[in-house]
Amino acid sequence: MPEQYPYRRYPVQMLSKADEIGQVAHISCGLCNLRRNYLAGDLLKLLGNVSIFDVERHMRCTQCGRKDYMTVKFDLPPPGDRVKMKFRRLVEIKMVRKFIWQDD
Numbered sequence: 001m002p003e004q005y006p007y008r009r010y011p012v013q014m015l016s017k018a019d020e021i022g023q024v025a026h027i028s029c030g031l032c033n034l035r036r037n038y039l040a041g042d043l044l045k046l047l048g049n050v051s052i053f054d055v056e057r058h059m060r061c062t063q064c065g066r067k068d069y070m071t072v073k074f075d076l077p078p079p080g081d082r083v084k085m086k087f088r089r090l091v092e093i094k095m096v097r098k099f100i101w102q103d104d
């Protein structure tokens, strides 16, 4: 008889897998109702290969600047719907030099 575990473990899906199968992310802000669609591949370039459940905590609303109202949903839209969708695409990643000073 197989050993029984107290809970069933579900595999955590990573962004690389979401990109591989062509999933898209619907990211919205509950405060100002801003909604945007992103390609999983663009999020992968930006955040690295994190779990799709971790994407939410990395996002900040571009309108209100808040992080705590962001929700992220991944799905695989049918090709007919995908063609009609507008995506926010990653154009470039710029590294910003930030100076941190400390007095003696």
Ligand SMILES: [Zn+2]
Pocket (backbone or CB within 6 Å): 029, 030, 031, 032, 033, 034, 061, 062, 063, 064, 065, 066, 069
């Ligand atoms: Zn917002």
